[in-house]
Amino acid sequence: MEIIKSLDNKKIKGLSKLLIKKYRDLENKFIVEGEHLVLEAYKAGVLLEIIRCPEYECNLNVSETIVTYEVLKKLSFTKTPQKIMGICKKISEKEIGNKVLILDDIQDPGNLGTIIRSAVAFNVDTIVLSSNTVDLYNDKVLRSSEGMFFHINIIKRDINNLIKELKDKGYYVLGTKVDGGKDIRKIAHTEKMAIIVGNEGAGVKEEILDMCDDYLYIAMNLKCESLNVGVATSIILYELF
Amino acid sequence: MEIIKSLDNKKIKGLSKLLIKKYRDLENKFIVEGEHLVLEAYKAGVLLEIIRCPEYECNLNVSETIVTYEVLKKLSFTKTPQKIMGICKKISEKEIGNKVLILDDIQDPGNLGTIIRSAVAFNVDTIVLSSNTVDLYNDKVLRSSEGMFFHINIIKRDINNLIKELKDKGYYVLGTKVDGGKDIRKIAHTEKMAIIVGNEGAGVKEEILDMCDDYLYIAMNLKCESLNVGVATSIILYELF
Incomplete structure (x- = not known):
């Protein structure tokens, strides 16, 4: 040897x-x-x-x-x-499924790993990473996903173009927004859905929100400004998928 | 100066x-x-x-x-x-409220911070830390809670004794358990509730589970063995409180 x-x-x-x-x-x-x-x-x-x-x-x-x-x-x-x-x-990309989660510039590798894990748990078909999202093959992402990235289709796309495409194909496209959204408990569940969650600090970009069919938020105590993005995304998937 | x-x-x-x-x-x-x-x-x-x-x-x-x-x-x-x-x-401890979250030896400071943040968001009155839980005043806990630890009563107790006390006072005491629990969507909401979540690797200790009135779990895709403990706890609080 x-x-x-x-x-x-x-x-x-x-x-x-x-x-x-x-x-x-x-x-x-x-x-x-x-x-x-x-x-x-x-x-x-x-x-x-x-x-x-x-x-x-x-x-x-x-x-x-x-x-x-x-x-x-x-x-x-x-x-x-x-x-x-x-x-x-690297794992090859597959076709986009019916339950789509779009990540608009998530930066923290631990958050991306956690989101991948929860996406598998709650039956997401495809995760779409924007071009500025932290690299999927970063060691911390791989570790915090607990190997779940092997069990889900993860693709990288220009989000603006993708959203147009999804809307043409009849997907219900939902953006997350703290103000002016609908409580996730009141969102209709459709066969083809795409949910967009945004960057830790900035949220979903305005230009992307402008393209959405609807907006959603998680009802919570006013003392708390926001949840960790991994937690918020997981709750949304738990409720909607 | x-x-x-x-x-x-x-x-x-x-x-x-x-x-x-x-x-x-x-x-x-x-x-x-x-x-x-x-x-x-x-x-x-x-x-x-x-x-x-x-x-x-x-x-x-x-x-x-x-x-x-x-x-x-x-x-x-x-x-x-x-x-x-x-x-x-240090912040002084207050009386235990009606909605209690008990943490049995959570080790990761980021997880504890995230849980504190979500506990405020979903109206927990009191968080109880077991004696082996990571220190609340650890810098990473403080940072990842985003200052939310100032907005909630957090106390440190021997959990075994506390659970006995809570049961005597009529609390509905629920332990988290991957097998043999009830789907959180089917748990009755009572006025006085205590939810116990466990350590990242080991879950809630057997001796503590033995004292619970009921067990709960989050229904998920079988491909996923478990969720991050911060995520799981947040979903439970979202659903039950």
Whole structure:
């Protein structure tokens, strides 16, 4: 068994570039950490290769590279990663389903991960990320989604164009808005729905709100100005999907 | 105007101890960062003193200590804190209200902050923290609650004893449980309710579940094993309170 011990190993140096979004996009690959995510990647058919420490046994039918823990750490953002990682090819986009969640520039990776997890829980078919949304393959997004990003169609689009398209196809397009919206408990449930939630600070952009069929909000105590965006989105999905 | 420039200043050294839980408990004080939280602390009547940089003007009727940014940073966990902080006395506990949320060993400060924010939004009267719950006055808890901890009664108790007490007083005590619970949509709403949510990994402890009147869960797609605890708690509060 060959064990890579050198931090200057050419292969490891190449893989460590995947910690940077630019290279993930260029190579169409990403890294997952830990047994749970490696297994989910395998089941989803996107696991290309396993990188692991010699003491960590793994019985998946995938090529393996064995490395020391010091070398493995070079491929991780965390200080004490689990002793197994997977190199994956990015998941291919599928057609848009009937229950669509559109994210307008969500910035916090933890929020995106949480939203993906809740979207699977409440039967969203497709999540659409605007071009300025935090990168899906960011390690914190992957971790906080608890592997759920393997179980849902996530696509990247120009939202303005997409909304026009969805409206032409008869989707009921709803924007979230603190003022002047309808209580989510009073929103009609239709077969084809698209819900748009916005950036942590700024909410949904005005130009996008202007295109919506209706607006929704969550009724709450006036002492509280707003909810965490992951929480608000989850409640909306719980109520509407 | 005297400006403290030395990192070895006795007063600053004393205050910096408040970054550690032990000293917060000992002195019954805590630090908040940024204008928003300082103002909320002032309104809540717990702001003892302001620490700020000379260029940051502030018109509250509270004693001030002016420091350089380097000195101010010594009182913060963040690398680039806002230029104003407040030293506060801990908020005193009030009587338990009718809508009670009990947290059994929540560990992540972000989750606790999010839960506090949602608890205010959905009219919880009292949040009860078990003795092993993350410290309320941890800087990340304070930040992620967006100042909402000033607007709700938060107390610390031995949960086992408290549940006995609540049951004697006629509260309907509900534990969260993935298996064998009732769908939250089918739970009767009573005047006095207590809901118990558990630790991120382990859920609510068995011995505590044994004492509950009923169990609840959130119906969701089977592909998703569980929701983030902040999200799950928020949905439960949205539905029941």
